[in-house]
Amino acid sequence: MPEPMLELKGVSVQFGTFLALRQVSVSVAEGEIVVLLGANGAGKSTLFRAVSGLERPSEGTIHFDGQDISRLAAHRIVREGVAHAPEGKHLFTEASVRKNLLLGAYVRRKDPAGVQESMEEVFDLFPMLRAKAGDAAGTLSGGQQQMLSIGRALMARPRLLLLDEPSLGLAPLVVEEVFESILEINRRGTAVFLAEQNAHAALKVAKRGYVIESGSVAIEGDRDTLVDNPEVRRAYIGV
Amino acid sequence: MTLFLQQFVNGIALGSVYSLVALGLTLVYGVLKVPNFAHGALYMAGAYVSYVMLTSFGASYIVAMAVSVVVLAVLGGSMEWLVFRRLEGKTPVHSMIAALGLLFFMEGTADVIWGPTFRQVPTPFDGVVTLLGVNITEQRILVIVAAVVTMVGLYLLLKRTLVGMSIEAMAQDREGALLVGIDTRRVALLTFAISGALAAVAGSLIAPLLLVFPNMGELIILKAFVIVILGGMGSVPGAILGGYLLALAETMAGTYVSFAFSELIAFGLLVLVLVIRPTGLFQKGV
Numbered sequence: 001m002p003e004p005m006l007e008l009k010g011v012s013v014q015f016g017t018f019l020a021l022r023q024v025s026v027s028v029a030e031g032e033i034v035v036l037l038g039a040n041g042a043g044k045s046t047l048f049r050a051v052s053g054l055e056r057p058s059e060g061t062i063h064f065d066g067q068d069i070s071r072l073a074a075h076r077i078v079r080e081g082v083a084h085a086p087e088g089k090h091l092f093t094e095a096s097v098r099k100n101l102l103l104g105a106y107v108r109r110k111d112p113a114g115v116q117e118s119m120e121e122v123f124d125l126f127p128m129l130r131a132k133a134g135d136a137a138g139t140l141s142g143g144q145q146q147m148l149s150i151g152r153a154l155m156a157r158p159r160l161l162l163l164d165e166p167s168l169g170l171a172p173l174v175v176e177e178v179f180e181s182i183l184e185i186n187r188r189g190t191a192v193f194l195a196e197q198n199a200h201a202a203l204k205v206a207k208r209g210y211v212i213e214s215g216s217v218a219i220e221g222d223r224d225t226l227v228d229n230p231e232v233r234r235a236y237i238g239v
Numbered sequence: 240m241t242l243f244l245q246q247f248v249n250g251i252a253l254g255s256v257y258s259l260v261a262l263g264l265t266l267v268y269g270v271l272k273v274p275n276f277a278h279g280a281l282y283m284a285g286a287y288v289s290y291v292m293l294t295s296f297g298a299s300y301i302v303a304m305a306v307s308v309v310v311l312a313v314l315g316g317s318m319e320w321l322v323f324r325r326l327e328g329k330t331p332v333h334s335m336i337a338a339l340g341l342l343f344f345m346e347g348t349a350d351v352i353w354g355p356t357f358r359q360v361p362t363p364f365d366g367v368v369t370l371l372g373v374n375i376t377e378q379r380i381l382v383i384v385a386a387v388v389t390m391v392g393l394y395l396l397l398k399r400t401l402v403g404m405s406i407e408a409m410a411q412d413r414e415g416a417l418l419v420g421i422d423t424r425r426v427a428l429l430t431f432a433i434s435g436a437l438a439a440v441a442g443s444l445i446a447p448l449l450l451v452f453p454n455m456g457e458l459i460i461l462k463a464f465v466i467v468i469l470g471g472m473g474s475v476p477g478a479i480l481g482g483y484l485l486a487l488a489e490t491m492a493g494t495y496v497s498f499a500f501s502e503l504i505a506f507g508l509l510v511l512v513l514v515i516r517p518t519g520l521f522q523k524g525v
Contacts, residue, residue, distance in 0.1 A: 052418060053417075054414065075417055075420045075422045075423070076420075078418065078419065083418075086414065086415075089415075090412045092412055093411060093412070095411065099404065103404060103408050103416075103421075105419075106405065106408075109401055152419065153418075156420065
């Protein structure tokens with residue numbers, strides 16, 4: 001197996017006396033789609049927040065491209081090539097769709113031509129965003145905001161995209177659309193690390209994954225292992 | 240009619256200064272959620288720097304103001320760096336008390352350096368222009384024009400530059416700003432520096448019309464809070480409009496009712512707005 005692009009080794013995150021992540025070790029290779037399954041509060045978001053620098057691990061290391069990024073500030077990590085579409089989206093709700101996308105490319109501000117090109121790519125991926133380019137982000141529907149959140153992350157032209165529960169609160173048809181786009185993003189060469197409760201949808205696109213429970217990795221394996229695991233079936237697929 | 244026009248012009252001049260002070264306050268609040276009472280001290284310091292440049296260094300009025308803007312931008316930035324940055328993650332009460340402490344500390348410092356004396360600031364613009372029977376001092380014209388120029392400049396900075404976009408982004412969603420790669424600490428520092436510069440413009444403009452003294456920032460900062468609450472906390476258009484409206488209301492009340500009554504307006508409005516419409520009269524939107 002080649003050297004993983006993202007590698008967490010024994011990462012713990014502590015909030016006061018509460019241990020949100022305990023010695024978690026996971027990895028994502030170049031060009032992969034990896035899913036992180038888990039219930040609400042299991043630690044999926046905390047893990048992503050640790051990777052993108054919004055939380056500091058109390059122990060362990062996070063390597064991206066062989067460099068330890070666990071002590072880097074969040075705004076530096078984006079520059080390294082990790083973009084995060086977070087839980088709650090955190091869009092700039094009063095700014096237009098176009099401005100949100102432009103801000104997504106903040107780290108590439110010295111390359112306006114490349115930014116325009118990326119904006120076209122995002123519009124091709126989500127044509128709805130082009131139609132709504134002038135509208136304030138806050139006026140979009142839940143599904144549209146999710147697409148904008150993914151689009152904004154893509155504007156940084158990341159090599160690794162962290163997607164935190166993109167299906168949350170969306171109608172089944174929209175979920176399908178979002179997952180289609182995840183496959184397309186991956187085809188264009190971006191690795192995707194996907195946190196989901198919707199294992200059914202997630203395991204259709206991911207080849208490999210982890211199940212996280214109470215802050216620890218409980219199960220890991222390829223798609224078939226996870227689909228066949230009775231616990232995964234009971235807890236996350238609902239069979 | 241002439242009296243009305245005369246008071247209208249005076250109100251607009253006063254409103255220009257109110258708006259400039261409120262703008263600095265609302266920017267810092269919008270971006271950092273710090274209710275910066277010390278902004279009143281920045282305004283006072285801006286007036287003193289101009290005073291010193293004019294009287295001790297014999298600088299021209301424009302040079303004095305430019306020096307004041309630079310000094311106050313540095314002072315505002317240092318305030319963020321030395322104090323408010325270290326209070327990140329603490330309760331809003333911490334920032335508020337720190338801001339009040341800074342206000343009194345800076346007033347005390349001015350008192351030590353210049354004493355409690357009221358200072359008269361000279362201006363080369365002491366002529367009077369008569370228009371439609373209205374007498375306007377050149378200084379008032381300068382106040383009105385310079386304020387508009389500053390506001391247009393601020394607008395262009397916020398809407399047309401990447402720096403401005405990053406300030407707006409941070410005001411709307413700090414975490415979102417971090418995730419797109421904005422150095423939020425740098426933006427915080429910059430916002431305080433801009434706020435200091437705005438205070439310097441306001442203080443330097445008003446200095447020749449009023450007197451300069453250590454506590455000169457207290458009443459105006461309270462009024463600026465009224466304006467910012469009236470206009471919606473963090474709203475730039477709200478601060479501008481609110482500043483002019485409050486000054487006009489005060490000037491007109493002072494002319495047609497009584498001077499004592501004019502001082503009641505701001506704080507009467509404050510209580511009224513807080514009770515009836517706590518979110519302010521305008522929609523938030525930097």
